[in-house]
Amino acid sequence: MKISKVAAATARRLYGLCQVNGQLDDNKLRDLVSKLIAAQPRDYRAILAAIQRLARLEMARREVLVESATVLSASEGQRISAGLAKDYGDKLTIQFKTNPELLGGLSIKVGDDLFDGSVKGRLDRLSKAF
Numbered sequence: 183m184k185i186s187k188v189a190a191a192t193a194r195r196l197y198g199l200c201q202v203n204g205q206l207d208d209n210k211l212r213d214l215v216s217k218l219i220a221a222q223p224r225d226y227r228a229i230l231a232a233i234q235r236l237a238r239l240e241m242a243r244r245e246v247l248v249e250s251a252t253v254l255s256a257s258e259g260q261r262i263s264a265g266l267a268k269d270y271g272d273k274l275t276i277q278f279k280t281n282p283e284l285l286g287g288l289s290i291k292v293g294d295d296l297f298d299g300s301v302k303g304r305l306d307r308l309s310k311a312f
Contacts, residue, residue: 193232243293
């Protein structure tokens with residue numbers, strides 16, 4: 183569906199109203215969507231599609247994948263979680279995974295951000311430099 187500039191701008195403005203302290207409030211978003219469906223303003227389907235896209239992007243930013251070469255202890259996992267929560271907010275879905283191919287270190291992916299401190303990543307960057 184092609185979304186007009188007006189519908190996209192309206193969706194961004196309405197989506198901004200659903201945020202509290204930089205975090206998306208799920209209840210406000212549900213109320214907004216139900217009010218839009220009930221009122222059915224002009225081009226409301228495009229506005230709903232744009233809001234859905236924005237919410238999907240926000241959910242992707244909340245997903246975290248932490249890969250390590252060995253199994254992390256509980257204290258190490260808590261320390262990583264606390265550091266990520268400080269930088270990215272509290273509502274993160276963190277998944278810990280063991281990947282022996284990394285050889286050592288960590289690889290952390292938060293949404294589209296990738297922090298690769300693994301030995302494999304360093305070796306790959308070194309080989310590309312030559």
